[in-house]
Amino acid sequence: MKLFRPVLFVSGILSFIMVGLLLVPAFFALMTDDEEYSAFFLSSGLAALAGLLFMLPSYGHRFALNARQLYLLTSLSWLSLSFYGALPLMLSHHPLSLTDAVFEAVSGITTTGSTVMSSLDALPHSILLWRSMLQWVGGLGVIGMAVSILPFLQVGGMRLFQTESSDWSEKSLPRFHAMARSLLLVYLGVTLACALSYFAAGMTLFDAINHAMTTVSTGGYATDDRSMGRFSDGILWISVVFMLIGGMPFMLYIRFLNQPNLDVFRDQQAQGFLLLVLALVGLLTLQQLLTTERQPFEVLTHAAFNIVSVITTTGYASTDYTLWGYFSISFFFIVTFIGGCSGSTSGGMKIFRFQLSWLFLRDQMNKLVHPRGIFSIRFNGKAVADDIMVSAVAFSFLFFLILALATLALAATGLDFVTALSGAATALTNVGPGLGDMIGPAGNFAAVSDIGKWILGFTMILGRLELLTVMVLLTPVFWRG
Amino acid sequence: MKLFRPVLFVSGILSFIMVGLLLVPAFFALMTDDEEYSAFFLSSGLAALAGLLFMLPSYGHRFALNARQLYLLTSLSWLSLSFYGALPLMLSHHPLSLTDAVFEAVSGITTTGSTVMSSLDALPHSILLWRSMLQWVGGLGVIGMAVSILPFLQVGGMRLFQTESSDWSEKSLPRFHAMARSLLLVYLGVTLACALSYFAAGMTLFDAINHAMTTVSTGGYATDDRSMGRFSDGILWISVVFMLIGGMPFMLYIRFLNQPNLDVFRDQQAQGFLLLVLALVGLLTLQQLLTTERQPFEVLTHAAFNIVSVITTTGYASTDYTLWGYFSISFFFIVTFIGGCSGSTSGGMKIFRFQLSWLFLRDQMNKLVHPRGIFSIRFNGKAVADDIMVSAVAFSFLFFLILALATLALAATGLDFVTALSGAATALTNVGPGLGDMIGPAGNFAAVSDIGKWILGFTMILGRLELLTVMVLLTPVFWRG
Ligand SMILES: [K+]
Numbered sequence: 001m002k003l004f005r006p007v008l009f010v011s012g013i014l015s016f017i018m019v020g021l022l023l024v025p026a027f028f029a030l031m032t033d034d035e036e037y038s039a040f041f042l043s044s045g046l047a048a049l050a051g052l053l054f055m056l057p058s059y060g061h062r063f064a065l066n067a068r069q070l071y072l073l074t075s076l077s078w079l080s081l082s083f084y085g086a087l088p089l090m091l092s093h094h095p096l097s098l099t100d101a102v103f104e105a106v107s108g109i110t111t112t113g114s115t116v117m118s119s120l121d122a123l124p125h126s127i128l129l130w131r132s133m134l135q136w137v138g139g140l141g142v143i144g145m146a147v148s149i150l151p152f153l154q155v156g157g158m159r160l161f162q163t164e165s166s167d168w169s170e171k172s173l174p175r176f177h178a179m180a181r182s183l184l185l186v187y188l189g190v191t192l193a194c195a196l197s198y199f200a201a202g203m204t205l206f207d208a209i210n211h212a213m214t215t216v217s218t219g220g221y222a223t224d225d226r227s228m229g230r231f232s233d234g235i236l237w238i239s240v241v242f243m244l245i246g247g248m249p250f251m252l253y254i255r256f257l258n259q260p261n262l263d264v265f266r267d268q269q270a271q272g273f274l275l276l277v278l279a280l281v282g283l284l285t286l287q288q289l290l291t292t293e294r295q296p297f298e299v300l301t302h303a304a305f306n307i308v309s310v311i312t313t314t315g316y317a318s319t320d321y322t323l324w325g326y327f328s329i330s331f332f333f334i335v336t337f338i339g340g341c342s343g344s345t346s347g348g349m350k351i352f353r354f355q356l357s358w359l360f361l362r363d364q365m366n367k368l369v370h371p372r373g374i375f376s377i378r379f380n381g382k383a384v385a386d387d388i389m390v391s392a393v394a395f396s397f398l399f400f401l402i403l404a405l406a407t408l409a410l411a412a413t414g415l416d417f418v419t420a421l422s423g424a425a426t427a428l429t430n431v432g433p434g435l436g437d438m439i440g441p442a443g444n445f446a447a448v449s450d451i452g453k454w455i456l457g458f459t460m461i462l463g464r465l466e467l468l469t470v471m472v473l474l475t476p477v478f479w480r481g
Numbered sequence: 482m483k484l485f486r487p488v489l490f491v492s493g494i495l496s497f498i499m500v501g502l503l504l505v506p507a508f509f510a511l512m513t514d515d516e517e518y519s520a521f522f523l524s525s526g527l528a529a530l531a532g533l534l535f536m537l538p539s540y541g542h543r544f545a546l547n548a549r550q551l552y553l554l555t556s557l558s559w560l561s562l563s564f565y566g567a568l569p570l571m572l573s574h575h576p577l578s579l580t581d582a583v584f585e586a587v588s589g590i591t592t593t594g595s596t597v598m599s600s601l602d603a604l605p606h607s608i609l610l611w612r613s614m615l616q617w618v619g620g621l622g623v624i625g626m627a628v629s630i631l632p633f634l635q636v637g638g639m640r641l642f643q644t645e646s647s648d649w650s651e652k653s654l655p656r657f658h659a660m661a662r663s664l665l666l667v668y669l670g671v672t673l674a675c676a677l678s679y680f681a682a683g684m685t686l687f688d689a690i691n692h693a694m695t696t697v698s699t700g701g702y703a704t705d706d707r708s709m710g711r712f713s714d715g716i717l718w719i720s721v722v723f724m725l726i727g728g729m730p731f732m733l734y735i736r737f738l739n740q741p742n743l744d745v746f747r748d749q750q751a752q753g754f755l756l757l758v759l760a761l762v763g764l765l766t767l768q769q770l771l772t773t774e775r776q777p778f779e780v781l782t783h784a785a786f787n788i789v790s791v792i793t794t795t796g797y798a799s800t801d802y803t804l805w806g807y808f809s810i811s812f813f814f815i816v817t818f819i820g821g822c823s824g825s826t827s828g829g830m831k832i833f834r835f836q837l838s839w840l841f842l843r844d845q846m847n848k849l850v851h852p853r854g855i856f857s858i859r860f861n862g863k864a865v866a867d868d869i870m871v872s873a874v875a876f877s878f879l880f881f882l883i884l885a886l887a888t889l890a891l892a893a894t895g896l897d898f899v900t901a902l903s904g905a906a907t908a909l910t911n912v913g914p915g916l917g918d919m920i921g922p923a924g925n926f927a928a929v930s931d932i933g934k935w936i937l938g939f940t941m942i943l944g945r946l947e948l949l950t951v952m953v954l955l956t957p958v959f960w961r962g
């Protein structure tokens with residue numbers, strides 16, 4: 001009980017946040033003659049009830065959270081948010097099954113964006129809005145987690161990003177509040193800028209708001225089965241800019257606000273990320289120009305849009321890139337793994353892990369040639385502690401181990417090799433679309449079996465929580481305390 | 482020149498070894514009315530000439546090899562053996578192109594076993610014998626390298642296997658010679674036992690000798706397009722036993738000879754390997770019995786044979802396992818990566834790296850729960866030094882990085898996703914067959930483009946030399962000295 005009481009208390013707080021969020025589509029439905037208002041009000045009421053039940057046992061107690069409680073809390077929070085997110089989808093007038101609703105909500109809150117729903121343009125607008133809001137909140141949550149919780153927990157090399165805000169002692173509480181406020185403001189501001197740009201470029205206000213929420217959160221839910229394929233080149237380029245903003249460390253924007261000086265963007269991870277995007281866009285554009293007869297600007301636009309969409313793990317599609325020939329299929333599959341920057345809304349393995357692993361390999365090779373040489377590994381101008389290095393490198397082993405297990409589990413449900421492998425990859429990296437006719441950019445996840453959907457949903461949460469945050473709950477030593 | 486002279490000298494020695502080896506199929510062809518004797522005698526003569534040219538500049542000099550020279554020598558040795566191996570294939574009466582001959586020889590000497598040749602049963606027997614001999618010599622070479630060179634070079638965690646024989650000082654020369662002799666004897670003995678077993682179970686003498694050489698070396702070249710599919714269940718089970726023997730550390734056999742006590746087999750890597758094989762065979766047998774109506778013993782035989790064939794990276798096929806349903810395709814693809822034990826003839830990532838990575842992850846997770854706890858990682862009863870741990874773990878990052886690059890390169894030559902990915906994987910792990918109609922267990926590599934074959938051949942050598950041995954040659958610091 002000592003382990004669980006604070007966890008329940010925080011779950012209660014989260015429940016009340018969901019009560020408020022659910023009221024948004026509820027009132028929106030009321031205002032727009034949309035019969036789904038009842039589903040949202042009912043869900044909101046149920047969330048309020050659950051919140052009270054969670055908070056009562058701990059009412060009046062004071063506590064501080066320790067590492068074990070933070071692990072438990074983090075995993076449980078994403079689970080409970082997913083279940084609240086699924087509620088209105090089950091209670092609507094065209095209800096989804098429990099499995100489908102939970103899949104859709106997990107895919108939303110983890111900003112994966114794989115969907116079981118089709119004919120999106122015919123869905124009630126309140127449901128579309130709710131899907132977009134889940135991604136937006138999930139994106140905010142993941143930045144908050146990366147800034148405050150994961151560096152403290154030292155998961156997968158994240159201690160590299162330790163700041164004063166990831167110090168969980170009582171004295172740092174005011175700093176913590178200030179950071180949370182800045183983050184919320186920046187996130188709101190960027191989303192607003194994105195929505196206004198989309199609107200100015202010709203989207204309807206509803207589409208602009210929805211896509212702004214799923215762009216900045218690199219979530220990828222759209223309001224139409226054609227994803228972004230129905231919009232103009234101008235809108236695609238706006239999307240490129242805001243997906244990139246969503247894929248960079250939000251700490252940089254907060255620092256820039258506190259100290260408006262472009263020097264804050266001299267960040268090795270962000271710069272490496274942008275350079276890599278440029279190189280990949282150049283490579284794919286060149287390859288397409290050499291092997292097809294498409295117009296250069298069209299090629300550049302779609303190469304840039306789709307690469308940025310996959311590398312930021314947004315998962316929008318402008319065209320079905322798996323029809324661009326064999327090279328592009330292998331290419332996009334591999335780009336799926338990379339991911340954006342740590343401290344952004346992106347998933348994937350993350351740029352800094354590739355940078356650290358690369359620096360580490362170079363160091364290893366130097367040592368092979370000069371066994372007694374001393375080399376120090378520096379990142380962003382600072383020496384990197386050995387344990388950070390090593391846990392960042394070990395992350396890739398665990399990543400591919402989980403990928404293999406998830407692929408096997410999906411294959412055992414009857415999925416073919418390409419669907420199983422790309423489905424596991426797209427879930428683990430929180431990208432969204434897979435490969436093949438079924439779950440590729442032109443398909444959706446409706447036809448996956450129920451057990452397959454639960455495997456994919458669990459894999460999404462594993463990926464979103466940087467694997468170890470969840471894995472540690474499966475060790476005996478965690479429960480022995 | 483100081484760097485190259487000893488390298489040239491050792492290349493000369495290797496050339497003369499090849500002179501001797503080439504004389505075997507030459508005399509065999511003479512004795513069996515096979516017109517290919519000329520190709521082998523001519524190749525042998527060319528090798529002798531090259532050997533003289535290599536040795537002349539260093540005649541009369543004394544030298545000891547340093548780490549840089551060992552790296553260069555190791556990579557060059559495999560390259561030069563491949564070219565000597567290709568010579569008779571180009572000089573035969575039905576000559577292969579340079580690309581095809583080098584591909585076949587690289588695939589042989591690295592014990593990969595991917596082939597561009599078909600209608601094998603119609604080929605001259607001397608050519609078949611030469612292909613088998615290449616694999617047999619390659620298998621011996623890789624054990625020798627793993628025992629004596631790689632632990633000294635500290636590549637990819639191999640320092641774990643450091644013994645007195647991997648000490649390259651002058652005083653250890655007699656010990657080194659004794660070790661080399663024991664290894665050769667054990668390898669010969671195991672091959673002889675395998676050949677006799679095959680012969681007793683009904684193979685022709687020629688088939689028995691050839692398959693013994695490609696079984697013990699986990700190479701996988703066969704003398705018929707049907708691979709092992711045409712043999713009895715008894716032969717398949719004999720093959721299982723000797724593939725497993727080939728996939729275990731040969732040091733154990735040598736220790737057993739010096740000290741006949743079963744305790745020498747209490748080796749954590751060998752035991753983990755055998756347990757994993759048992760678990761995988763059990764899993765696949767169960768899955769096949771649950772989903773098909775095949776006979777239990779037939780299922781068990783083919784599951785055991787094909788799993789042992791893939792995990793030891795032999796690459797024989799008894800049936801086309803890609804026709805066993807979707808699960809088995811994903812299953813065999815993933816088993817491809819595992820590989821056998823270090824110090825065996827197997828390729829792949831190797832059991833000890835999974836064991837060390839797993840121990841490392843457990844340690845990391847313990848530290849996540851108890852940040853100030855002290856945990857020590859023990860393997861085979863001894864504490865594992867941090868640097869060994871870390872370089873074993875880092876190996877998997879480099880492995881998947883090279884896999885991604887090779888896949889992209891192959892896709893750029895026009896191969897589809899499954900062929901490119903499985904081709905890169907099967908080359909890097911030295912298994913042999915890939916997935917898909919083209920390069921799957923029922924196909925061969927003849928239709929791959931020339932540039933694709935060179936990419937695959939280079940990938941095989943990278944895999945065979947544990948990646949870093951070759952990669953280090955690509956660093957500027959290596960050449961700066
Ligand atoms: K996404």
Ligand SMILES: [K+]
Nearest residue numbers: 593700795912
């Ligand atoms: K092989």
